[in-house]
Amino acid sequence: MSYSxxxxxxxxxxxxxxxxxxxxxxLLIALQCGLLLGLFSITSIPIDxxxxxxxxxxxxVLSVDLGxxxxxxxxxxxxxxxxxxxxxxxxQGFAYWTKRDGATELCLVxxxxxxxxxxGAINRLTPTLRDRLSExxxxxxxxxxxxxxxxxxxxxxxxxxxxRVRVVGFTDGLKxxxxxxxxCSIATARPLLRLSQDQVTYVLGKCKNPKDAAVVAKRxxxxxxxxxxxxxxxxxxxxxxHWLLKTKAGIALGYAAALGLLVGAVVTxxxxxxxxxxxxxxxxxxxxxxxxxxxxALLVINQAFxxxxxxxxxxxxxxxxxxxxxxxxxxxxxxxxxxxxAAAGVTxxxxxxxxxxxxxxxxxxxxxxLLR
Amino acid sequence: xxxxxALRGERLSRSFGQGAMQTIALDDVSxxxxxxxLALLMGPSGSGKSTLLAVLSGLLRPDSGRVVSLGNDLWxxxxxxxxxxxxxxxxxxxxxxxxxxxxxxxxxxEMVVRWGEGASPREARRRADExxxxxxxxxxxxxxxxxxxxxxxxxxxxxRALVKNPRLVFADExxxxxxxxxxxxxxxxxxxxxxxxxxxxxxxxHDSRTIPFADHVYHLEDGRLQHQDESSVAVLNHQGQLxxxxxxx
Ligand SMILES: Nc1ncnc2c1ncn2[C@@H]1O[C@H](COP(=O)(O)OP(=O)(O)OP(=O)(O)O)[C@@H](O)[C@H]1O
Ligand SMILES: [Mg+2]
Numbered sequence: 277m278s279y280s281x282x283x284x285x286x287x288x289x290x291x292x293x294x295x296x297x298x299x300x301x302x303l304l305i306a307l308q309c310g311l312l313l314g315l316f317s318i319t320s321i322p323i324d325x326x327x328x329x330x331x332x333x334x335x336x337v338l339s340v341d342l343g344x345x346x347x348x349x350x351x352x353x354x355x356x357x358x359x360x361x362x363x364x365x366x367x368q369g370f371a372y373w374t375k376r377d378g379a380t381e382l383c384l385v386x387x388x389x390x391x392x393x394x395x396g397a398i399n400r401l402t403p404t405l406r407d408r409l410s411e412x413x414x415x416x417x418x419x420x421x422x423x424x425x426x427x428x429x430x431x432x433x434x435x436x437x438x439x440r441v442r443v444v445g446f447t448d449g450l451k452x453x454x455x456x457x458x459x460c461s462i463a464t465a466r467p468l469l470r471l472s473q474d475q476v477t478y479v480l481g482k483c484k485n486p487k488d489a490a491v492v493a494k495r496x497x498x499x500x501x502x503x504x505x506x507x508x509x510x511x512x513x514x515x516x517x518h519w520l521l522k523t524k525a526g527i528a529l530g531y532a533a534a535l536g537l538l539v540g541a542v543v544t545x546x547x548x549x550x551x552x553x554x555x556x557x558x559x560x561x562x563x564x565x566x567x568x569x570x571x572x573a574l575l576v577i578n579q580a581f582x583x584x585x586x587x588x589x590x591x592x593x594x595x596x597x598x599x600x601x602x603x604x605x606x607x608x609x610x611x612x613x614x615x616x617x618a619a620a621g622v623t624x625x626x627x628x629x630x631x632x633x634x635x636x637x638x639x640x641x642x643x644x645x646l647l648r
Numbered sequence: 649x650x651x652x653x654a655l656r657g658e659r660l661s662r663s664f665g666q667g668a669m670q671t672i673a674l675d676d677v678s679x680x681x682x683x684x685x686l687a688l689l690m691g692p693s694g695s696g697k698s699t700l701l702a703v704l705s706g707l708l709r710p711d712s713g714r715v716v717s718l719g720n721d722l723w724x725x726x727x728x729x730x731x732x733x734x735x736x737x738x739x740x741x742x743x744x745x746x747x748x749x750x751x752x753x754x755x756x757x758e759m760v761v762r763w764g765e766g767a768s769p770r771e772a773r774r775r776a777d778e779x780x781x782x783x784x785x786x787x788x789x790x791x792x793x794x795x796x797x798x799x800x801x802x803x804x805x806x807x808r809a810l811v812k813n814p815r816l817v818f819a820d821e822x823x824x825x826x827x828x829x830x831x832x833x834x835x836x837x838x839x840x841x842x843x844x845x846x847x848x849x850x851x852x853x854h855d856s857r858t859i860p861f862a863d864h865v866y867h868l869e870d871g872r873l874q875h876q877d878e879s880s881v882a883v884l885n886h887q888g889q890l891x892x893x894x895x896x897x
Contacts, residue, residue: 279748279750279751279755279759282750282751282755283748283750283751285750286749286750286792287749287750555748557742557744557746558746558747558748560746561740561742561746561808562759562760562763563731564705564707564734564738564740564742565734565735565738565739565740565760565764565808565809565812566731566732566733566734566735566736566738566764567735567760567763567764568731571763643707643740644702644707644708646707646740646742646743646746646820647698647699647701647702647707647708647742647820648698648743
């Protein structure tokens with residue numbers, strides 16, 4: 277076993293604050309980023325929960341909920357691609373929801389085809405619900421939004437854009453961010469969004485081979501300037517990224533993470549500094565024996581590295597535990613591998629940096645002081 | 649027979665502080681220590697023994713004077729060269745044991761070989777075990793400082809100084825923390841190192857019981873070396889040689 281590990285283990289009491297500081301930093305970074313990813317994954321729920329593989333919309337669309345109307349006849353552009361099996365219309369947009377008591381609320385109206393093979397219908401819409409939605413003026417909302425929207429019971433009515441709608445069913449577990457979802461047929465949606473009969477928000481496509489989606493999207497983008505096209509995956513990513521950047525949540529997160537890192541670095545470097553300072557006389561003996569200073573520096577850096585590794589290892593179960601807890605509270609924390617790797621990497625670098633800071637204690641190593 | 653001088657100090661002076669606060673720790677000290685001998689540096693507290701040891705061993709720069717160590721003019725070398733010189737030739741035993749509390753007796757010694765000479769872990773272990781067995785510490789090799797007695801700790805510290813087979817060994821009060829029977833063992837070990845390996849050993853001590861082990865005794869007082877012919881009584885060392893032993897005034 278290396279000298280640094282042996283020391284770390286034998287004097288674990290002394291190193292504990294540093295290890296905990298590293299663990300805390302890693303935890304903070306992973307959870308904050310995970311929370312944010314979880315939050316913004318909500319923006320792409322309409323994309324991630326249906327069967328569309330290619331999305332075509334107005335030029336310069338930044339996020340799925342910010343779609344603008346395009347002509348329905350553009351459907352032919354997508355249909356012309358040999359890879360496309362079929363395509364269909366999709367309308368979506370924000371509208372004012374008026375409760376019975378007159379209070380208003382912004383909602384996101386999503387109108388899709390309702391057949392069994394629909395590309396646009398969200399997959400939580402059961403055949404029964406889709407069947408009920410075929411009646412004009414009917415809508416489905418998520419149960420979690422029921423209170424917010426003032427819907428008391430099945431069959432209750434409200435107004436969207438001044439038009440009367442009736443709630444014919446509920447979905448479960450579809451979280452919304454900017455405004456609650458209002459699911460309905462394309463025919464119901466158009467008047468709510470004040471779209472004319474030849475307007476849609478997106479054209480959705482399905483390929484014979486799902487792998488061709490990227491080719492189709494690329495070709496559409498190349499051939500037409502007045503539309504934009506994405507694969508579902510791409511569009512999902514763009515939508516999240518747009519909201520992440522637009523809301524500046526990323527900056528707030530950056531601050532919080534930097535603060536966590538700073539606290540971690542201070543505690544860790546102090547721990548390493550104190551531990552090194554406690555062995556100054558021993559180091560001085562080694563210096564007298566002619567052992568170069570860099571050997572001792574390496575020892576300190578090595579300790580910093582292990583403090584980092586142990587801290588990060590402690591953080592992993594804690595992160596998973598807290599993420600599971602958050603899940604129970606219906607807060608989603610997403611922890612993709614790259615996020616975990618990045619959090620671990622950043623904290624490790626922080627620990628090594630702390631080691632470098634602690635090196636200043638070695639400057640006080642002076643073998644002559646041993647001779648008094 | 650030509651005498652081989654391993655370590656020579658010429659007109660060494662060193663003071664600390666300035667003005668009225670100035671202490672003259674070494675005042676024009678010259679001495680020569682023969683290769684392979686065990687020299688003892690004695691004197692009352694504050695007389696400059698440790699300072700002289702530090703200057704002679706290349707740890708503390710003298711204000712004036714010259715140190716010629718194994719043919720090298722020590723204080724004209726640069727920092728790195730002096731460090732390299734110490735690495736190659738010098739072993740140190742300081743007051744107190746100065747052992748890493750987290751490491752075993754074996755590791756404390758191994759470390760010096762691995763870091764000093766870049767020896768492989770295996771080679772370092774072999775060498776450490778060799779020294780430990782020489783010191784009668786084989787069965788305690790796996791113990792940490794808290795589990796060792798004072799005498800055992802001092803033996804580990806000696807092992808650390810001897811493992812690289814240094815040609816010069818400097819020891820500052822190596823027996824001060826030990827009772828005499830252990831102290832005697834320590835001096836014996838150092839004497840064996842000097843006589844068996846041809847190392848030159850310089851020991852600072854103010855315990856007169858160490859005198860019989862020495863080949864040569866230097867007496868320091870107020871930073872000055874006492875001349876051996878004045879006011880001295882003779883002490884017989886183990887080889888049956890008469891050594892001058894200056895009495896304190
Ligand atoms: N770093 C220092 N700064 C100031 N004065 C010092 C320093 N080192 C030594 N001195 C002074 O120099 C003188 C000689 O000190 P030195 O340590 O050499 O004595 P010593 O003979 O080893 O004493 P002891 O037997 O008590 O160890 C003392 O008066 C001491 O106070
Ligand atoms: Mg002293």
